[in-house]
Amino acid sequence: MAGAAREYVLTLDCAEGPGIVYAVSGFLAERGCDIVDIKQFGDRRGGHFYMRVHFEGPDGGAAEAGTAEGAAGAPAADDAVGRLRAEFEAVAARFGMEWALRPAAERTRVLVMVSKFGHCLNDLLFRARIGELPIEIVAVVSNHEDHRGLVEWHGIPYHCIPVTRETKPEAEAKLLSLVESTGAELVVLARYMQVLSDALATRMSGRVINIHHSFLPSFKGAKPYHQAWERGVKTVGATAHYVNAELDEGPIIAQQVIEVDHTHSPEDLVAVGRDAECKALSNAVRWHCEGRVILNGNRTVVLR
Template structure:
């Protein structure tokens, strides 16, 4: 039993084929376990006929996460659930990757340093030395892993080894301008998020702001998405947009875009850390309060 002044806090996330009784089964389980729901969100996707739910709950009399998971497994099997039960106090461990531009990285580091992001940053990895001083100012390890021409695979193996050795839960590509191999994408499936400096699915690849300027767009955006083997095609987590006009050149569009990228990516990292993102085929469901 927990100390009355230190209640245990947990997060339950699940998806399953939709049918009656799902919410009742979950809330009943929490109540019967001595828990009190602090936040809940439920969504039924009528296109896939699947039910998604996230519930956070706490209680001084709650059993251990392992014991509760064993008990809940019976309900999960009954409803054919894909589910996870997390300790809410176990913070998400994040490895950041960056190349030469630091605006997204700096935003994440600042928010982490003031305690507004529920993550533990285990380090920063880069194929360039440019962001070393910024990273070390925050007293974090900086891993400079240059890409050797003709042997990119060796550098990628180092990143995967670093991801494993640091116990990272998420690889956050904060403007890391290298394409991950198919093997790396598969190894990190569901555990790597990228920020694309464009409102996908438009303007993929390099220099999207130049592409946007050439097309005379009136809205630019940024997209955070899961990394998959299909370049810039992973399930979208979050997007942001800003209105622009014909007086703005590519450089001005890029400045506006940098702010969008920072905000959008921070949201995606936060939602991942809070277990709010549910992959659903080529889409995602994000359950927010």
């Protein structure tokens, strides 16, 4: 992205009221910032306001990424974003905002989890490798050895952590240790076929995205394509959602559907559903990492 090292993304939500857009745009204008893109949503039913602003810093903004100092003594990137955050505190406090501000070029550190089905994993690895997703995959965790060769070919550490009913607490402790040691900001369950414990789901609320191979809230749990076939559906889908303590009940981020008909067997539905799963998951990961998704109770606001 041209100039990405000097561009930033601000996301916020707060109680709805007058003057929010004016205050945010005024803050940026006073500092010579240029708004590249702005999305907002006022939830009149819930009385809440959501905003995402992509903007360019003043006079070219921060130094080029990876350097301590820019041309003519321009401030380093960390200093520039730190200063903006410090100065925005007063605006945020005035409106009681929940907010985040980060460089637009910053890649989110992601830990991917997978079991035996590798299509979503392969899709994420490819999209990350070509720069289509703003992520750095720092590790892949699986309860099987099936995908070690693929992952290590990409130069990414692969960790096999088998899970049984008896070893689940130990396995989750190892997972949390990996999250901490790799600095992972997001965990993606790319067809990881183990249910996370309530304690782990609660601890990592808003930081775990799962792909479920059905158009939720229909056909939860195991073998959803077989459930769909038994009901004679004419559309199958996939749902990417945040994980919470209830199975397949977390806030939905993205969904994809594909038309089918009576000639499709359950195995055919599994095959055609793979594309929907990959697309829904990659969209959810991209939108989360670009700061486009804001939680709203058990729903999400996606500012695209």
